[in-house]
């Protein structure tokens with residue numbers, strides 16, 4: 614999950630998506646607090662900060678020690694951690710690639726709440742380890758020219774859809790999908806953003 618800039622709703626949408634996936638019978642779901650610079654998933658889940666990615670990388674230990682089961686069905690979380698560390702160094706490390714591969718065998722779904730695309734390269738690196746990407750855009754927040762620029766920085770073949778977040782009731786009075794709107798395929802995603810802009 615990524616977006617163009619900060620505050621478009623990536624963490625809210627990621628958390629809700631992960632909670633929904635984990636409610637389905639037999640679907641072990643992992644959410645990774647992948648925005649190592651501005652982690653908010655734990656707070657959204659009502660969990661206190663815990664050691665996570667930063668501590669795992671520093672310790673050279675097993676990632677299994679940093680996977681926590683939540684109280685919400687079959688939902689597990691890997692926190693960003695409290696110690697920090699250089700996100701680019703962690704995400705580009707060889708050991709991290711191996712860990713992502715191992716996690717993909719262990720869970721039915723992995724939701725990565727990532728950072729925005731424009732200010733930093735982290736989300737593009739996350740995308741190398743993901744099967745697909747969802748882009749969040751927010752009404753009255755996402756500048757069209759920056760979204761266009763952001764989309765050019767990533768592998769668009771991985772973009773499976775867009776979430777058009779925080780759509781106002783007035784403009785969508787007839788829509789039963791008030792709050793979020795979904796588009797599938799990057800062309801739809803771009804059209805949605807253009808319609809808004």
Ligand SMILES: Nc1ncnc2c1ncn2[C@@H]1O[C@H](COP(=O)(O)OP(=O)(O)OP(=O)(O)O)[C@@H](O)[C@H]1O
Pocket residue numbers: 616618619620621622623624625626648651653728729778779780792
């Ligand atoms: N649909 C919505 N309706 C109302 N408030 C929302 C909605 N989506 C997000 N918010 C609020 O907007 C703020 C930013 O949301 P969120 O943290 O999910 O964005 P983000 O893209 O993850 O930001 P960052 O890039 O800083 O991590 C939060 O306070 C969140 O509760």
Ligand SMILES: [Mg+2]
Pocket residue numbers: 623624625648651653726
């Ligand atoms: Mg966030």
